[in-house]
Amino acid sequence: MDQQMHEFRVTSCCFGKTVEEVERRRFVKLKRYILEPAARGIVSNALRLENQQKSIRQRFAFTLKDSADGLCDDLKPADSYSYLESAGTLLKDNQQKIEKMKVKKHQVRANHVECHQKFQARIHEAEDSMKAQHLLIEALVDEKDSLLQTIHGLQEANNAPAPFDGDWEEEPEEEPKEEEIEDIPLGEGEIDDE
Template sequence: MAPSVPRTRAAAALRMKQIALDNQGRTIRRLRAQLAIERRGLATTKKELEDTQVALEASHKVIAVLTEIGLSMSKKIEIMKVKKQQVRANHVECHQKFQARIHEAEDSMQAQHLIIEALVDEKDSLLQTIHGLQESNNAPPHSMVIGRKNRKKNRKRKRLRIFLWARER
């Protein structure tokens, strides 16, 4: 028995080495499989990162364009505000000019009204004087014609006075 023991020990040692090698092979295969899975995961992550980078760059471009549009709109708004103020100033100026013209016209109309009244009074006075002279001289019926004309003119004057009176109110 003694001679077979070393063989058995050698065989057992070889068998142990074989088992160790088999275990190492399985571990290597398992590690290679994990490495392949990790590589695929890294490739997916890398692709996602690239997609995110592209989306981020596009987002930055959109933000830049929107910022530019916003600045442009702000400038336009400021220009519109300035124009609005100018329009208001022009409107106030025009309104004041028109008010001045209206006051001038009203003053002129009042002056003309006073002149017309004075002329009407003077005309009435002259007509009374003429009528008195004609009566003293036994005037012809010409005064009747003048009376008809005066009635028409008096109606016109009365309308004018009513118009001017209403205008003053």
């Protein structure tokens, strides 16, 4: 039964074709429509680049040969000395620039370290002040508790009610009563002095 199910699964993939046949066809399509054109493009680009490289080498060799021939004919000992001198000055200038860059890099690094140390010092100061404030708050809370206990002890000694038990109830405020004024009718001829 398992063999029949396996054969059914293998052949029922695409109208009686096996999985291998379907995968083979997929690969053929992939190869034909995607991989082969890409490979052709890569090969043609490589050939084009190789041809450009050859032509550049030929041009460079030709110009180098012409310029070398011209230099050798016109070159004199004094000129060669001036060329060497100018090359030496360029080398010195480059070395000075490199030294300046090294010094600047060292200064930037030193400034960075200094700023980092200042920032760390500020963080430590803030942490210390927070710890001191926390200790002060704890001391004040302890002092408040001891004062409340002292007040409670004194009130018990005097047999007075404790005002700060926390369970006391607020008495509702009474609304002030307005004085009721009776309207007295005025008679005829009486004058109201108010």
